[in-house]
Amino acid sequence: MKFVLFFPLTNKNNKHKVSPPLSLLACAAPMLDRGIEVEVVDARVEPGYKEAVLSKMADADMLGVSSMTGYQIADGLAVSAAVRERYPEKLITWGGYHPSLLADQTATDDRIDVVVRGQGELACLDLAEHLGGGRDLAEIDGLSYRKDGAIVHTGERRIADVNDFPPMPYHLVDMEKYIEFNRRMHGDTRRAISYVSSFGCPHACGFCSNPEAYGRKWKGLKAERVVAEVTELVERYDLERVYFDDNNFFASKRRVREICRGLRESPRRFEWFATIRPNQVISFEDEDLELIRESGCTKFMMGAESGDDSILELINKGGEARDVIEATESCRRHRIQPSYVFIFGFPSETWEQMQTTLDFMRKLKEIYADTRTTSLFFTPYPGTALTRLGQEKGYRLPASLEDWAVFDARSVKTPWITDDQKKKVKQIADFYLPWAYPNQLAREKVERSRVKPVYRLFTLACRTRVRTGFYSLPWEWHLARKLRLT
Numbered sequence: 001m002k003f004v005l006f007f008p009l010t011n012k013n014n015k016h017k018v019s020p021p022l023s024l025l026a027c028a029a030p031m032l033d034r035g036i037e038v039e040v041v042d043a044r045v046e047p048g049y050k051e052a053v054l055s056k057m058a059d060a061d062m063l064g065v066s067s068m069t070g071y072q073i074a075d076g077l078a079v080s081a082a083v084r085e086r087y088p089e090k091l092i093t094w095g096g097y098h099p100s101l102l103a104d105q106t107a108t109d110d111r112i113d114v115v116v117r118g119q120g121e122l123a124c125l126d127l128a129e130h131l132g133g134g135r136d137l138a139e140i141d142g143l144s145y146r147k148d149g150a151i152v153h154t155g156e157r158r159i160a161d162v163n164d165f166p167p168m169p170y171h172l173v174d175m176e177k178y179i180e181f182n183r184r185m186h187g188d189t190r191r192a193i194s195y196v197s198s199f200g201c202p203h204a205c206g207f208c209s210n211p212e213a214y215g216r217k218w219k220g221l222k223a224e225r226v227v228a229e230v231t232e233l234v235e236r237y238d239l240e241r242v243y244f245d246d247n248n249f250f251a252s253k254r255r256v257r258e259i260c261r262g263l264r265e266s267p268r269r270f271e272w273f274a275t276i277r278p279n280q281v282i283s284f285e286d287e288d289l290e291l292i293r294e295s296g297c298t299k300f301m302m303g304a305e306s307g308d309d310s311i312l313e314l315i316n317k318g319g320e321a322r323d324v325i326e327a328t329e330s331c332r333r334h335r336i337q338p339s340y341v342f343i344f345g346f347p348s349e350t351w352e353q354m355q356t357t358l359d360f361m362r363k364l365k366e367i368y369a370d371t372r373t374t375s376l377f378f379t380p381y382p383g384t385a386l387t388r389l390g391q392e393k394g395y396r397l398p399a400s401l402e403d404w405a406v407f408d409a410r411s412v413k414t415p416w417i418t419d420d421q422k423k424k425v426k427q428i429a430d431f432y433l434p435w436a437y438p439n440q441l442a443r444e445k446v447e448r449s450r451v452k453p454v455y456r457l458f459t460l461a462c463r464t465r466v467r468t469g470f471y472s473l474p475w476e477w478h479l480a481r482k483l484r485l486t
Contacts, residue, residue, distance in 0.1 A: 001128055002037040002060040003028075006053055008067060008075035009043045018044045019194035019245060020178050022168065023066050023096065026196075027120045029166040036128055038172060043075060045177040053079055057087055061131050064124065065112075066096040069381055073098060074405035080111040093127060095120045097209055098404065101383040103144035105401050107151050115144040118157050118214055119199075121165055159217045162199045167229055175237055190271070192241035195233065197226045197259075201247040203277070204385075205303070206315040207343065210247055212383035218251045226255075227262030234270050244274035257288065260295035273299040273339075279319045281327035289334040297336060302327065304340040304373075307360020308353045311346060315386060321360060325367065332368040337439075339372040340364065344425050345417035346378045347390040354421065358428050362466050365437035372439060375429035377422060379409040390414060424471070431477050435462035454483075 005028060007021040021042050028038040039056045043049040057063060063083050065076045080092050095116035099106040107115045114137065116123045126140040137145055142157030179191050198220035204211045221229075230242055250256055263272070274297065281300060284292070304324045306312050312320060324340065331338040342361060344354050364371045380387040380395055382404075391397065394415045398404045434442065435458050461476050 001131065002039070003031060003062045003064055003124065003128070004053060004056045004060045005038060005040045005064045005066070006049075006076070006079055007040070007042045007044065008065065008072040008079065010068070011071050018178055019243070020170065020173055020175065021066065022194065022196050022245070023120070024064070025168045025170065025172060026165065027064065027095075027124045028169050028172055030121050030125055031128065032169055033166050034125060034128070038169075040172045042173060043079075045174070050079055050082055054082060054086055057083055057090060060090065062091040062093060062127065064120075065092070065094045067094060067098050068096055069098045069101075069404055070407050070409060071405070072096075073401060073407075077109070077111055077401070077405060084111050091127070091131065095123070098382070100214075101209055101212055101381075102401075102404070103153065104151050105404070107144040107146055109401050110146075113145060117142045117144060117153075119160055122160055123157065159200070159214065159219065162219050162221055163225070170233070179237065179239075190240040191238055192243060193233065193237065193239060194243040194245040195230055196245050197221045197230075198246045198249060198251065202251060203248070203318055204316055205305075205318075206385040206389075207305075207346070207378060207381075209381050209383050218248060220252055220255055223255050223258030223262060226259050227266070230263070230272075231266045231268060234266075234268050239270055241271040241273070244272060246275060248277070249274035250276045250280045253284070253288070257291065260291045260297075263295040264291065270296055271298045272296050273301060275301045275303075277319065278302055278304060278323040278327035281330050282323060284330075286330075286333070289330060289336070293334045293336055299337040299339055300327075300331060301339045302341070303343075305343050306346075306353070307342075307357040307363075311349055311353055311357075314348065315346060324360075324364065328364050328367050328371055331371075337370050337372060338364075338368065339374070341374045341376060342429070343376050343378050345414060345422070347386060347393050347395075347414070347416055349378075349416065351421055354425060358425065358433075359469075361429060361433055362436075365433060369437045370439045371437075373429065373433065375425060377412075377417065377425075378414065379412050380414065390416075427474060427477055428466075428471065431480065432462045432465050432471070435459055435476070435480075436466040437463070 005024040007024055021040060024040050028040065031038050041049050041052050046052055065080060067073050067076045083090060083092060091113050092111065093114045093116060094106055094112050099115045100117045103115045103117050106112060123142055126135060129135040130137055130140065137143055138154060141155045143154045145152055175193065178193060198218060200214050200217040200219060201210050202216050202218045204216055233239060305315060305317055307321050309320050328338050342357055361373050380390045380397065398407055438459060458476055465471055
């Protein structure tokens with residue numbers, strides 16, 4: 001038996017950071033253990049991917065497509081349609097966040113035969129059994145499909161322990177493509193890849209689809225397995241950096257300590273980053289944070305979301321703005337760069353509350369100049385509590401899979417934030433703050449620049465703007481765009 005697993009383009013121009021298609025590799029691992037042949041096609045790194053899929057499907061039994069909300073749907077539907085036209089008898093299955101959240105809409109499309117809701121590792125094995133004639137679809141948990149003009153949803157699938165699954169079969173893809181693609185896209189000289197050590201998140205932030213798609217479950221690989229797999233990957237691919245792409249890497253303190261001790265003792269040294277919540281940072285003792293730093297961790301990626309406590313309460317963040325202040329101070333003491341994401345334009349958020357967040361971002365930079373902040377705008381993804389609130393306030397969700405296929409998070413318009421407010425937020429957060437308080441990388445860039453006086457002038461002018469809060473006639477912003485300094 002043979003399965004072809006396809007990862008569509010995530011955006012039309014294919015200009016985002018590219019990580020290995022870990023969701024597909026996770027599904028492939030148990031199938032390979034059972035003797036099922038698996039081929040992976042990743043549209044982001046493989047030219048002529050549509051023909052590659054069609055060629056590999058000639059002797060395959062099923063096409064599996066992984067999709068998130070947005071352009072992946074459009075690309076996935078195009079390839080599914082091509083497979084349907086050439087091989088009308090072959091099974092086409094979709095999984096991932098979007099199909100799991102909107103299984104009804106997805107299963108309605110006649111280019112798709114079966115939707116897998118939630119974890120796909122064991123579902124793929126069950127589908128192989130079905131294709132072999134040994135099991136009816138109705139007997140398999142976590143599926144949605146059409147039958148006699150109606151959509152059938154089978155029972156919910158229990159979340160499996162990730163420790164029961166084999167290691168990721170990285171050999172199914174050309175890892176060098178991901179390493180080099182990211183180096184070209186981001187000008188990074190270091191060899192790096194992503195690794196996932198856990199599944200799920202126990203928290204219930206109101207803007208996140210994870211609780212709806214997978215429940216508030218968290219399961220982590222055992223520490224000794226993480227250390228063994230990561231160090232082996234570092235050796236095999238000569239890596240200098242590893243991104244732990246977990247939803248919540250630090251959910252278990254005991255596991256984190258064991259992993260860090262193992263990485264610290266490894267003869268091969270490398271940097272690593274991971275996601276963490278601000279209140280998790282401040283819950284660690286100084287000796288824990290020192291251990292984390294000594295093991296190679298140089299950056300914490302955190303969702304701060306807002307500097308206004310009433311907004312944090314609205315989005316069910318489970319923390320306060322002062323937690324972010326304390327986390328930043330801890331990061332400074334232990335030489336770990338805090339990298340925060342802030343989200344503007346939540347339903348019912350006022351301009352005054354957005355200004356509070358912008359001022360809060362300034363305070364973080366004043367505490368620790370190497371603090372990195374990223375600004376985003378709230379996007380109403382399916383299945384979240386805040387999306388439901390947004391619908392009450394006038395936002396209309398796409399009504400079909402085709403409509404979701406043209407959904408672009410960067411251009412979503414919500415009725416409670418104006419274009420002028422968005423422009424002002426981006427000017428302050430993405431231009432004035434970074435120029436006013438340049439991090440170490442930016443400072444080094446300035447020192448190497450032949451136009452050092454210009455950079456220093458911009459820094460002085462932007463810092464004055466940020467400290468006074470006066471942003472009228474933004475000549476620095478216009479000049480920087482003209483000189484391509486941003």
